Amino acid sequence: MKTHVYNFLKYKDLFLELIRKDINLKYKNSYLGVLWSLLNPLLMMIVLTIIFSEVFQNKIENFPVYVLTGRMLYSFFSESTNFAMNSIINNSQLIRKVYVPKYFFPLSRVCSSFITSLISLIPIILVMLLTGVHFSFYNFLIIIPLFLLLIIAMGAGMILSTIFVFFRDMGHLYSVILMILMYMTPIFYPASIIPDRYHWLIELNPLYPLLKIFRDVLMYGQMFEWSELLIAAAYAVIYFLVGIYVFYKKQDRFIFHI
Template sequence: MNGGVHESMKQYLYEILKRKDLLIYLVKSGLKAEHRNSYLGYFWWLLDPLINVIVYYFLIGIVLGRGEENFAVFLVIGLVSWRWTSTVINSSAKAILKYSSIINQVYLPKSIFPMTQVFTHLINYLFGLVIIAIFLVVNGIIPGWQVIYLPLVIVVQLVFLLSISLFFAYVSVFIRDIDNLMSHLVRVVFYSSPIIWAGGRLPDDLQWVVDINPVAQIVNAYRDILMYQANPNLLALVSIGLASVLISALFLYYYSKNEHKIIKAL
């Protein structure tokens, strides 16, 4: 039985690799479509996270007076990393549904479509890193040797978002109402994660909210590396990464066994 599972997964992964050109095309077309009718075009990839930081800095740092030292840097790291997470969550619900016309005509591994969302928004995120770098320079913050951990954190977040995207894309095919819940879910995750507030401010009896929250651990890892010249929580990162790889593998296997159900539901 294990041999059959192995062969099934191997064949499914081979089908995905055979269509890597389609994956690349979908990523490129998604990037072009994002700001196709925008006057500033691709400049929004830099401007959007910058505007977010300015708004929250004004509300929290100036109006409420609750900003800490280097609060602008604190905010930009949290908001840029969160933007990748939130856009993937929001777009995953329709990742398969919006390509229903193609899916009904040609056989394609359906998992390609949620994968596309993760990689498309990864490109946007990389532009956000430029904004973070500018804020670091302006505030005179120079990351230490711990910056070597940065690719690890990006990969962990990538795999984590892949597992989330595969889940929401599949479930949304059968439960269409889940798309209406996405904005509320994103809001809950946003306010329960230290995106605009410091995790250490929580009372001791609520610290577990940060400890078990993978989004919080990933955001804190970015800040440790880029802002505080400290080692990230490697145990937390490795745990999130391994769990995400396992969940992604399980979902890919589930996709391979249930693709006919997706076609019928569409």
């Protein structure tokens, strides 16, 4: 354990540099650069709002903010875990040639996605202002669901990147899983329309309790339910520990498969 901490401290600059590199490369060679991280959610919000409020006539109050919050958590999760899954393979050149702590690759990818995702808080706040949502002290509590989501994404990223090294099929399978996850997350429909008998199924989705907490504190300006937090925290601990365990057990064999 002590050697791991020492090792991390020795390479911590590298970890930060990997994150910076990801972010730099993301906006390199595009004219609008970071602006895309603001525009993208807004454009998506406009499309979804037109479709769901006008065409399908749903009854969700303040639909634009509802969609933006749901989209933010989901797209962070899907983007970061997808990148993390590919990270070991993408850096195979490096892993074969020099010693670098291998968990840096999935974790730095998750962290860089996290930072760019935080940018989409700006359009959310903007739209909240425009639609006259009352701001409150509870808003600051968004740190809690965001942090838990980061931990879950790290755990999932480590698990996925490990599996992907041994079975490239995981890439195809995961895109299906992500789609299922999207429909299991109340991004553009109200959670109340889910029939009670399927509720246990929805609770399997780690994004579900997190999104509920996130909307409670940000959109509705109220305290979250402690039971939801407990479930979300349990997910975070489980995903993270399983991720570390799987990755640690298998990492020495990566080099034979990349």
